[in-house]
């Protein structure tokens with residue numbers, strides 16, 4: 001079972017629902033490092049599940065043991081971890097697809113536009129094309145000089161890393177296509193930018209950068 005959930009709690013609730021009439025069958029829980037399973041297994045038992053097992057030490061320790069004993073890993077691909085590395089490779093298999101172009105990828109990244117910071121699967125080619133952003137919309141802001149971004153950001157909430165994940169890659173792709181269209185027609189995805197007077201540290205007025213030539217058409 002791989003629940004489509006954003007939080008741990010949601011995931012556990014969904015799993016319980018799906019297993020509602022299989023409470024007496026063996027259940028094995030696994031997670032990244034074993035801590036969430038410790039909690040979840042207690043919860044499962046409390047809900048009347050009779051054969052609840054858990055992978056002690058999680059996929060992190062499983063991968064370590066597989067490697068140490070030269071075994072074949074039954075966990076494929078990369079293991080998402082909650083530190084700066086984002087993910088640790090367990091096997092060479094690529095099980096994910098890029099959220100932006102749909103090609104196989106298991107490269108996990110945060111959108112570099114500071115107020116967005118959404119977490120997504122993004123292939124190298126898309127990272128280059130969108131300047132490490134989740135969308136043309138975020139790229140537009142990210143490409144501004146830092147001094148201008150600071151002014152634009154004023155009053156906007158910034159998200160901390162890994163707080164938000166792209167839930168619907170299909171919807172993201174549709175949005176990117178719409179945004180590319182606007183740009184191809186010479187439009188802006190942030191019309192409000194032209195209403196802001198950007199001033200540099202010396203009080204001088206800063207001009208918005210020229211719209212770069214759209215490579216979108218050439219790339220396809």
Ligand SMILES: [Zn+2]
Pocket residue numbers: 098099100101102103122123124125126127
């Ligand atoms: Zn891609």
Ligand SMILES: [Zn+2]
Pocket residue numbers: 111112113116117118133134135138
């Ligand atoms: Zn973004």
